[in-house]
Amino acid sequence: MNGAQLLIACLENEGVRDIWGYPGGAIMPVYDALLDSNIKHYLTRHEQGAGFAAQGTARSTNRTAVCMATSGPGATNLITAIGDAYMDSIPMVVITGQVPSQLMGTDAFQELDVFGMTLPITKHSYVVKHADDIPRIVHEAFQLAGSGKFGPVLIDFPKDIAFQKTEAKPLSSKKELPPISHCDPDALRIAKELLAKAECPLIYAGGGVEKGNAVAEFRAFVETTGIPVVHTLHGLGCLPGNHPQFLGMVGMHGSEAANKAVQGCDLLLAIGSRFDDRATGKLTEFAPRAKAIHVNLDPAEFGKLRVVQSALGGDVAQNLVALTMPLNIKPWVEQTQEWKRVFACRYDAPFDSVFAPRLLHDLSQAMTDRDTFICCDVGQHQMWVAQHYKFTHPKYHLTSGGAGTMGFGLPAALGVQQANPDARTIVVTGDGSIMMNIQELATIKRYNIPVKILLFDNQALGMVRQWQQLFFNNRESEIDLSDNPDFCRLAEAFGIPSMRVVHRDQEADVIQALKNTDGPLFIHTIIDRAANVWPLVPPGASNSEMLTEEGVSVG
Amino acid sequence: MPPVESSQLIIHMSRAYGSLNRLIGIVRQRCFEIESLNVQSESAEHYRIQMVVVSERNVVHLIKKISQMADVTSVSAAKLTRVLETA
Numbered sequence: 001m002n003g004a005q006l007l008i009a010c011l012e013n014e015g016v017r018d019i020w021g022y023p024g025g026a027i028m029p030v031y032d033a034l035l036d037s038n039i040k041h042y043l044t045r046h047e048q049g050a051g052f053a054a055q056g057t058a059r060s061t062n063r064t065a066v067c068m069a070t071s072g073p074g075a076t077n078l079i080t081a082i083g084d085a086y087m088d089s090i091p092m093v094v095i096t097g098q099v100p101s102q103l104m105g106t107d108a109f110q111e112l113d114v115f116g117m118t119l120p121i122t123k124h125s126y127v128v129k130h131a132d133d134i135p136r137i138v139h140e141a142f143q144l145a146g147s148g149k150f151g152p153v154l155i156d157f158p159k160d161i162a163f164q165k166t167e168a169k170p171l172s173s174k175k176e177l178p179p180i181s182h183c184d185p186d187a188l189r190i191a192k193e194l195l196a197k198a199e200c201p202l203i204y205a206g207g208g209v210e211k212g213n214a215v216a217e218f219r220a221f222v223e224t225t226g227i228p229v230v231h232t233l234h235g236l237g238c239l240p241g242n243h244p245q246f247l248g249m250v251g252m253h254g255s256e257a258a259n260k261a262v263q264g265c266d267l268l269l270a271i272g273s274r275f276d277d278r279a280t281g282k283l284t285e286f287a288p289r290a291k292a293i294h295v296n297l298d299p300a301e302f303g304k305l306r307v308v309q310s311a312l313g314g315d316v317a318q319n320l321v322a323l324t325m326p327l328n329i330k331p332w333v334e335q336t337q338e339w340k341r342v343f344a345c346r347y348d349a350p351f352d353s354v355f356a357p358r359l360l361h362d363l364s365q366a367m368t369d370r371d372t373f374i375c376c377d378v379g380q381h382q383m384w385v386a387q388h389y390k391f392t393h394p395k396y397h398l399t400s401g402g403a404g405t406m407g408f409g410l411p412a413a414l415g416v417q418q419a420n421p422d423a424r425t426i427v428v429t430g431d432g433s434i435m436m437n438i439q440e441l442a443t444i445k446r447y448n449i450p451v452k453i454l455l456f457d458n459q460a461l462g463m464v465r466q467w468q469q470l471f472f473n474n475r476e477s478e479i480d481l482s483d484n485p486d487f488c489r490l491a492e493a494f495g496i497p498s499m500r501v502v503h504r505d506q507e508a509d510v511i512q513a514l515k516n517t518d519g520p521l522f523i524h525t526i527i528d529r530a531a532n533v534w535p536l537v538p539p540g541a542s543n544s545e546m547l548t549e550e551g552v553s554v555g
Numbered sequence: 556m557p558p559v560e561s562s563q564l565i566i567h568m569s570r571a572y573g574s575l576n577r578l579i580g581i582v583r584q585r586c587f588e589i590e591s592l593n594v595q596s597e598s599a600e601h602y603r604i605q606m607v608v609v610s611e612r613n614v615v616h617l618i619k620k621i622s623q624m625a626d627v628t629s630v631s632a633a634k635l636t637r638v639l640e641t642a
């Protein structure tokens with residue numbers, strides 16, 4: 001057996017069923033070994049597409065996914081996807097080819113120090129120095145990627161190691177993972193005392209709830225305590241979007257009810273969240289009169305940005321079970337419900353063009369018949385999805401939150417659909433984002449992946465235009481996309497059926513098409529160029545200084 | 556502004572390819588300046604690293620991050636001012 005064959009055998013041993021990738025010179029021995037494997041390889045049309053497709057698999061299953069590329073430019077094309085996975089804690093093993101060991105450091109053809117480049121955006125990284133090390137390295141890589149706080153791990157694989165003969169075998173016994181620590185009794189006692197005394201408690205929950213496999217315990221905690229809930233972008237769906245205790249997303253584009261509740265609470269329970277600046281606004285004025293309890297798997301988050309009175313590390317679900325108790329907070333709950341009613345979203349836009357918030361809201365009501373994943377790109381449409389689509393579980397919402405990578409949505413959807421063949425997968429994208437990885441339409445066609453694409457086209461980089469309007473005296477700089485291609489003809493050129501939507505009367509047709517079309521579908525939806533995302537907390541401002549469509553602050 | 560504090564870290568870590576770069580990257584990315592760095596080969600597999608770092612930030616968070624590195628077997632720290640007082 002050579003190193004490449006051993007690498008593939010080790011991946012099989014880790015339960016890998018599919019790899020997204022793109023071949024090239026230095027990784028060719030691995031692609032040769034792949035021919036004799038049961039692992040299914042999906043060829044994307046750009047390495048970044050492979051990285052995001054692997055993320056789609058990982059995000060929708062919480063299973064470590066694998067992507068692969070060659071050395072040099074192949075590897076650097078994966079870097080955005082690696083960084084994105086690092087920011088959002090996505091378990092991924094990335095395999096990159098490398099020039100032969102003896103050529104490393106000689107500026108050889110397609111030699112780049114991808115190991116060095118990715119050091120700050122991986123959980124760990126390896127250069128394989130000897131084929132005998134492959135079983136240990138592959139096993140460690142999967143353990144590291146998929147344990148604790150998830151993240152990407154890089155394996156840089158020199159070509160000579162791929163050809164090196166070895167007697168090594170995949171590890172037969174797997175190392176036990178260290179157990180996740182249990183609740184700290186003192187911190188738990190303090191947290192319970194704080195809960196019992198609180199008059200206006202609020203839950204601020206993030207993606208750590210779902211990643212900690214604690215959604216059921218979270219919902220039981222919420223319903224038993226009766227505490228109102230706000231979510232971060234990645235927390236959406238931990239509590240179903242139509243749940244009465246859910247006040248909306250918090251932060252820059254959060255709901256008014258959610259942000260008012262944060263500013264008014266006297267106890268903040270941060271659960272699986274990390275006080276990200278997009279959620280907190282001006283940190284010193286975030287929940288200014290509240291004491292705080294922080295429940296998080298990663299102890300490095302404690303006290304990083306906010307001093308808390310009780311820090312509960314370790315298993316999120318166990319901590320929530322231990323904290324669950326009934327509370328008497330009726331006046332506060334009634335107050336938050338009043339805010340929710342008064343500041344409810346309105347969907348009665350008077351103009352004739354499609355109103356994206358209404359379409360997304362109605363879409364979520366119609367997609368309850370089976371598992372439906374929404375893969376967002378980045379921009380205004382991403383925030384409209386977060387605000388108006390009522391998610392029933394966080395796993396159904398895939399979005400590039402930490403890195404905010406345009407071009408994420410389409411390739412991520414490929415990985416989602418292949419890992420969840422019975423589910424419906426919809427990409428919600430914009431005319432800026434879709435062009436960043438448009439080449440993956442060819443991958444849809446090649447594998448007949450039944451992904452639906454809902455493109456909101458405002459012929460501009462809408463979020464940048466909105467900020468230029470609000471914060472740069474309406475001076476529009478390089479945001480015009482009025483020379484977009486004819487998207488329907490483009491989709492048809494890739495062999496994907498399309499439809500064009502220009503009027504609000506067609507919104508119901510869009511929903512029916514998304515619901516009832518079996519194969520892939522591309523829907524090109526024209527929206528108003530001037531449409532903005534509301535509310536908005538200006539950058540650096542407190543969440544109490546929200547701007548609304550009328551331009552007034554509602555602090 | 557919070558006061559600038561010096562801390563001395565003692566780190567035992569793997570000599571695997573890239574481990575030192577990763578450590579330095581984590582220290583600097585967390586806004587700690589490295590005042591001195593002493594790397595000793597403890598064995599064929601391990602380094603003992605003595606590092607003095609300076610920052611306005613709390614060194615506890617840096618220690619937590621370093622301790623999560625797969626390369627690191629142990630890390631300890633002492634506030635340098637306190638060490639000097641004791642001396």
